[in-house]
Amino acid sequence: MPEINEQAEAQTSGGGTTTAATGGKKHIIVDPITRIEGHLRIEAVIDENNKIVDAWSSSTMFRGIETILKGRDPRDCGLMAMRICGVCTGTHYQRSIEAVEDAFGITIPKNARIVRNLIQGSLYLHDHLVHFYHLHALDFVDVVAATKADPAKTAEEAAKWAHVAGVEPYIGSAGDFKMIQDRIVKFVKEGRLGIFGNGYWGNPHYKLTPEQNLIGVAHYLKALDIQREMSKMHAIFGGKSPHPQSIVVGGVTCVQDIKNPARIALFKELLTLSRDFVKRAYLPDIYMAGTMYADEATDGSATFHASDHKGAMGKAVGGTGGGILSYMSYGDFRLDDTGFYNSELLFPSGLVLDGDISKVHEVDPNKITEDVTHSWYKGSGAPEHPYDGTTIPEYTGLEKKEDGYAYLKTDEKYSWIKSPLYDGKKVEVGPLARMVVGYVKGDKRIKKYVDNFLTRANLPITVLFSTVGRTAARAIETELMSDVMLEWVDELAANAASGDLSTWTEFDFDTVAADTKGMGLAEAPRGSLGHWVKIKDGKVTNYQAVVPSTWNAGPRGPNGEVGAYEAAVIGTVVADPQQPLEIIRTVHSFDPCIACAVHVVDTKGKELATYKVDPTCAF
């Protein structure tokens, strides 16, 4: 159960909105949010009808990696920047290298471009699959309820959803389901549930039937195997996973793996096997969950209403977990060799604002700023562009109350995450944003996959603007990726066979690194990721990263603009205030990576030690 403060308390939210101090309201703290990367806390206020009326997202960890990058050789930053996150491992690495390549004016050879796409593509497959099954599924799938399933009916159910997807089920026989069920039964009977312990089993907002739960559990276990195969793909050209090592400024180092047809064949074999699971287990499961939760996903009364929140941009469309309904994609996956910002892209760039799916706006990097009104940093007064970010940490702590719990000071500063804005607006990033932007932009490939999904599921496009929609978009993207990667492996094989083995573009470091700056704007599995670097005399003079979870998990903006997590949680009705199931389900649908989000500080070394510490919090 979450911590609940039963007394009616005058909690003031950020940005001028207030929660009335009337009786019946409860203040919930969920900390730690588990099954994510990093350290995240959500606080929420629920009214007498168990509806969430306000929410705050806070990160409780700070490491200061950008500070560490300053003064180093720009060629060494990638490996260090990668350690921002071990889950979307390799993404920060590549973005950092691309920022430096942009600064140096380097275009990498064809082999390097394809190999990088394959490394990133493997990561997308791995990351999305692990996210759905191992970090998110337990918000939909009741492990204990699976023990009551009828194995024969489970097999029928599995076939039904596979057929919706137009495939045969990955696990199809009653006998197989029986075996898995026996295993679970034994597991549950014997008491200690290990990582499944103390879950919210039995909560009425678990909506799957026992048979559907058993399918979910069976795939959860199988996916543990498949993700290992996917990580092998990552390692073939990356050297190891997590934290690959083969990308360098100018190209890649794995020339002998490109040269060797056996390596490419192994990659293709693993990809084929992974793709099979995506199509025959992952997608059918999404059709199943999407259908079972469709009522919530289209329930307009449970969505975030703009009028309740000053300065916010949401409109009352979409369903539970919809949130701010503004989406951004920087675009990614270069499809030709015309240069980083010239190439045609697999995922197009653009913005769709305020739930208006009739038009796309182009992304202008100059309009990206970060604000610290509600973040534990001392800002310069106005939101700042990443190239010149001058942030000085100022930790004001939590407020320890008589009940023994520590609360966020939500009308002041309350998170280590900054609040990024695009042209003064909050936007959501991630697979849903990429699919929405691509769709609205009329991208043929994306449209084909999204339409195929909606037609088969027999659901309207508005279903996407919800918690479930966010989860579905990630699956659609995974399927698309698993198909397009097959084309890329063949492209690589053909290119290598033609005799082109070049993997690195030469440059004269002293010349190009004299005085320059660059940015690597592209997409990580969780959304738009930008690294900005300034270089002088061969050393980094300033480094900033604005990462996907900063966009999504950031606190209120300067005028009370509500963050994406916060908005998505608001409006949801919780079945049992003691069990924050609905809150974590929605937060998980974003796939939080919080160590990422708290990357960022631009200070001068040990000055950090002089931060003001609120004495009431010095416990």
Place this chain on the structure above:
Amino acid sequence: MGMDKQESVKKLFTAQSAKVDTNRGDAYYEALYAKCQERLDALKKLTPLNNRRDFMTTIEDEGLERRDFLKWASATTAMLMLPASFTPLVAEAATLMNRVPVIWIELSDCAGNSEALLRSDGPKIDEIILDIISLEFHETLQAASGHQAEKQMEEAMEHFKGKYLLFVEGAVPLGMDGQFGTIGAKGETFVDHLHRAAEGAAAVVAVGSCATYGGIPAAAPNPTDAVGVMDVVKGKPIINIPACPANPSNMVGVILHFVLTGSIPELDSLLRPKFAFGYRIHDNCERRAHFDAGEYVEEWGDEGAKNNFCLYKMGCKGPMTFNNCSIIRYNEGVNWPIGVGRGCIGCSEPDFWDKYAYERPMANANIKAPTGGVEKTVDQFGLGLLTAAGIGIGIHAAASAIAGKKEHEKEEA
């Protein structure tokens, strides 16, 4: 560099692998064998501490043959630097792993080690890691959040007091009274969280370079005053499994060793298990012949790169680094950083971000000093580290045992 220094560097880089014999004699192994057997018998008598099913059934469900399992057991025996006669004991210990409760906490981390654990291949046993060891608390994987998660951990600490292994991932930020990281509804600082969790642990395993030596958060200028677990936890057995992230085989190895003997494995001066960190990358490197022949990659993607030449000139720190990557590699042996043509960045050594992680050889690199301040060249930074880590801890015997086993496997296949 002075002439002496140059000579000693040359020596270190060119030394053939040291042939210190790990064989400690029959009497020692007989006593150890008896001790292990006693320990396993005692463990068998315990009622299971958790719910788990029979290990062999799990293995068979996964489509693994008993023969595969025994193969794995014999490879693991060699990895643990034990004589082949211990193989049945290792196999038995694996079946008893479910008696070891593990609490895994995350501090200033990137979850890379948790991700590595997910990719564990043991004998293709990622399920077994989740199913078989009793993983009582693991933020990245567990179902419960918030108070339920905290309660789960408290119960486990109480129930398994004095028996659980505490795995710690991530550095401990000490700056600003520890408030750079907090966890739980009460806003407990990471350092307090660590102390509380370590209190009832049988032993503390620091996994990954952040937990062992501070890692990336502790890289200069160390903005949060981050340190490793061994700088904070006192009076408990501590095992360091560095690397960025740690190799999951080494995590499993430590657990197995604990099950087998009831004690922690033999450690080097940096508290690393010798079975894993008694190897120098350079001594077991597949490109070593090219090093000895003076054939180097001079530029990324050049002819040398296409022919797998030595990566020393591109910054490979294999000569300074102790780890078993060159033997067990990563992701089921699919590849490793030297295999992929990049070279080793010394990620299992203290302060490697400041000392080793760049694409130039040490001798002509100007690198950022670990303590800030002016830049120095290699010879001013401790080559002492090499000696401290103890070159030539019996690698030869174990390495050849494994090589022998590989041959054997080939014949069988």
